[in-house]
Amino acid sequence: MEAEFSFASMNEKAEFAERLKAAMQAAGYPVRPAVLEREFNSRYWGRSVSFQAVSRWLRGLSIPSQDKLQVLAEWLGVEPQALRFGDWAVRQLRENRGVWEDSRYYQERQTFEAYLALPLPQRKIVREVILAFAKSAEQDPSKS
Structure with missing residues (x-):
């Protein structure tokens, strides 16, 4: 069974699903579970994910584990933090890094x-x- 972040609220899962769909569209892929399953599994070196698991990602019912998020982000050309948490997380990281590099x-x-x-x-x-x-x-x- 696909690992989920149990602490993620339904809202967080739904927001993740929307970001995943938008990233797929922006990368030129149709937002369909079969496409996501095929493209993800062709890039992931771990155990293949099922059609049901990726369907749950797209419907906002679960969030993939960090290693899977990394693969999704690399494939879709987005930052993993942006895919998981949204653009605000990436902005926050950059701001904090800017202070540290001052x-x-x-x-x-x-x-x-x-x-x-x-x-x-x-x-x-x-x-x-x-x-x-x-x-x-x-x-x-x-x-x-």
Whole structure:
């Protein structure tokens, strides 16, 4: 049986279905389950999905798992986040990335990258030190 995101509301599923249909049309494909099943399965290296599963995607009854979303997005030439969550998600990601790439945050970014390069035991120690400083600053804001 096709995996669904159980936490997705009916509205989210219906909105996903509309985005999937629009992406198929924009890519020049007719919005039909048989077409979706054929095109998806020809690109997906996992177990083939059934006609019923893709029908559920198109009718807004389920949302495919992330690996399947990736394949759909690549095939249809859209960003996976846009297909799953809508254009607002892509805009939000770009805005957040823009802040992170801002030269004013270079030292923080460099520090974070160095932290991630540390072995796990050292990262744990650094994390504990940072959390201790943060807790201290919360308790006495005048020292920060």
